[in-house]
Amino acid sequence: MSTTMTNGYFLEARGLxxxxxxQNDLLSRIMGRTAMxxxxxxxxxxxxxxxxxxxxxxxxxxxxxxxRLVARLLEPTAGSAxxxxxNIFTLRSPEVHKLRKTVQFVFQDPYSxxxxxxxxxxxISRPLEVHGLASNFxxxxxxxxxxxxxxxxxxxxxxxxxxEFSGGQRQRIAIARALAVSPDLVIADEPxxxxxxxxxxxxxxxxxxxxxxxxxxxxxxxxDLSVVRHISDRVAVMYVGKIAETGTVEQIFERPMHPxxxxxxAAVPLPNPVAPPPRLTLSxxxxxxxxxxxxxRLYGRCPLAGPECAEIDPELRDRGGExxxxxxxx
Amino acid sequence: xxxxxxxILQLDELTTRFHLRRGTLTAVDRVTFAIxxxxxxxxxxxxxxxxxxxxRSIMRLITIPPGEIATGRVVFEGExxxxxxxxxxxxxxxxxxxxxxxxxMTALNPVFPVSTQIADGLRNxxxxxxxxxxxxxxEVLRLxxxxxxxRRMDDYVHQFSGGMRQRVMLAMAxxxxxxxxxxxxxxxxxxxxxxxxxxxxxxxxIKRFEMSLLxxxxxxxxxxxxCDTVGVMYASHLVEKTDTKTxxxxxxxxxxxxxxxxxxxxxxxxxxxxxxxGSVCNMLTPPTGCKFHxxxxxxxxxxxxxxxxxxxxxxxxxxxxxxx
Numbered sequence: 001m002s003t004t005m006t007n008g009y010f011l012e013a014r015g016l017x018x019x020x021x022x023q024n025d026l027l028s029r030i031m032g033r034t035a036m037x038x039x040x041x042x043x044x045x046x047x048x049x050x051x052x053x054x055x056x057x058x059x060x061x062x063x064x065x066x067x068r069l070v071a072r073l074l075e076p077t078a079g080s081a082x083x084x085x086x087n088i089f090t091l092r093s094p095e096v097h098k099l100r101k102t103v104q105f106v107f108q109d110p111y112s113x114x115x116x117x118x119x120x121x122x123x124i125s126r127p128l129e130v131h132g133l134a135s136n137f138x139x140x141x142x143x144x145x146x147x148x149x150x151x152x153x154x155x156x157x158x159x160x161x162x163x164e165f166s167g168g169q170r171q172r173i174a175i176a177r178a179l180a181v182s183p184d185l186v187i188a189d190e191p192x193x194x195x196x197x198x199x200x201x202x203x204x205x206x207x208x209x210x211x212x213x214x215x216x217x218x219x220x221x222x223x224d225l226s227v228v229r230h231i232s233d234r235v236a237v238m239y240v241g242k243i244a245e246t247g248t249v250e251q252i253f254e255r256p257m258h259p260x261x262x263x264x265x266a267a268v269p270l271p272n273p274v275a276p277p278p279r280l281t282l283s284x285x286x287x288x289x290x291x292x293x294x295x296x297r298l299y300g301r302c303p304l305a306g307p308e309c310a311e312i313d314p315e316l317r318d319r320g321g322e323x324x325x326x327x328x329x330x
Numbered sequence: 331x332x333x334x335x336x337x338i339l340q341l342d343e344l345t346t347r348f349h350l351r352r353g354t355l356t357a358v359d360r361v362t363f364a365i366x367x368x369x370x371x372x373x374x375x376x377x378x379x380x381x382x383x384x385x386r387s388i389m390r391l392i393t394i395p396p397g398e399i400a401t402g403r404v405v406f407e408g409e410x411x412x413x414x415x416x417x418x419x420x421x422x423x424x425x426x427x428x429x430x431x432x433x434x435m436t437a438l439n440p441v442f443p444v445s446t447q448i449a450d451g452l453r454n455x456x457x458x459x460x461x462x463x464x465x466x467x468x469e470v471l472r473l474x475x476x477x478x479x480x481r482r483m484d485d486y487v488h489q490f491s492g493g494m495r496q497r498v499m500l501a502m503a504x505x506x507x508x509x510x511x512x513x514x515x516x517x518x519x520x521x522x523x524x525x526x527x528x529x530x531x532x533x534x535x536i537k538r539f540e541m542s543l544l545x546x547x548x549x550x551x552x553x554x555x556x557c558d559t560v561g562v563m564y565a566s567h568l569v570e571k572t573d574t575k576t577x578x579x580x581x582x583x584x585x586x587x588x589x590x591x592x593x594x595x596x597x598x599x600x601x602x603x604x605x606x607x608g609s610v611c612n613m614l615t616p617p618t619g620c621k622f623h624x625x626x627x628x629x630x631x632x633x634x635x636x637x638x639x640x641x642x643x644x645x646x647x648x649x650x651x652x653x654x
Binding site for chain 1: 376377493521524525530548549551552553575588589593594595596597604605609610
């Protein structure tokens, strides 16, 4: 597999799909009542090396599932994800093990992502052990302290337990753990959503700083548009398992084209009492990802919808300058 | 006729403590503020600052023990709620002051249909017959925008989406026509587009029924949009209070500045944010003097020694800080 198969992007997802069959028992199948939850439905996106792609969308849109697929924490129903030209889903066992050194994950909940029965030393040194990155205790300890210092904690924290730390500190520990193997790609799934606003700012700064120092590439999943704007270079907007729009942060936030992106941006209340108030530009509620109808997922809520929107699912097309939009009407 | 400037709720030195095995924690410390009829008052602060405990103290929903409403008064329409008997307090809750909570899935009862839950309050507070209650339930569900209210009224909470559940909770709160609504982070668990719908709905209802609103949140965008007046809480104290425009334009307390400076903005992008250094103190062993001083750029000697009192330093603008 050569690099020319992809466009030279660091990570490229093509037709990435994850379906969950629900109600798939025998009786339901006999009665023709099976249902398919299309969590991620054939999405395409790319991330350039050293860049941050912000993946944004409301609950149930499939962004977390996408993150897990790219980390190969889940197996896809279809599609591929090329990391430096190689499809991560066709790798065989020993190479999947190596993949774990290249791609690491930071989870949303700092309270459940750290093993409460292990010390910080044990939590952070485990990946070192698994990947044979330290041959003796002193080396491990040295590396763990180095990592803790990188994330703004100290040597004194090494032998403590997670419950002794605040949410923000735990998230720093989770980041240190992810960095232990010197990954190239870090997937962060809502890493600051569970934190207070003033701590969020600290952790976001940390992400940025580490990216600069260690030349990391990020897939940053979040629902908070202000956070996404702050941390991302490019942004992909998801809606019910599909990508509606992708572009640079300026394109998405200043010249959004897809009606859903526009609706999301219009709905955010700005921390400024004299700014325009949040507006609702879409009627109704989100459709379910279970057995979604054909056609555009926004049909029924979209002010621009026409007859073709109900029939044909729009493809993501480049509208110029790598600004991709999936819409028949714009 | 109701006078616009009349104070409907006055908190005077409200202090609520929790006696835990590890020690005594003062969650709300001498908090004082007033809300006028028709006013929307936002209580803002990060987790642990005491804003939810303040709301629950007003409603007397604090579990005693280990909680204790130690001192202070909560004067609602001229009566001190803290002096009322439990029975008298039940006549206030739901009927005169109603509350909407953050997580509708946990605040609503999962084993009863929503009609039963709403009707419960109607029958207890207003003495309606089952038939009258059912009729009112339909009315109030329609009011909050539940489509096909008659058909959906007997559904269970899990059969509604997040936004719909919050509408149900709002319907319940409004059903007995209260004068005062307390909303504790009502949109935090909701998607941004649903949040916009619910905030619009709350604004509509407040205006329509001439209600006063105590809105608790940590989201400064929501505060800017919804509230007339804002109180900022930090580690059990009310540290600043003024009208919304002034708070955002001329914040006085260093914590308020810190908060406003640390949030990422939708409209502009800076390379690095300016977070407040450090983190909130341990409330079981708080520092002496001003609880913010370990994180404060402007801390002086007196800040380590004395807790600054809340004082009016400009018309309508109160702040608790030794800088003023």
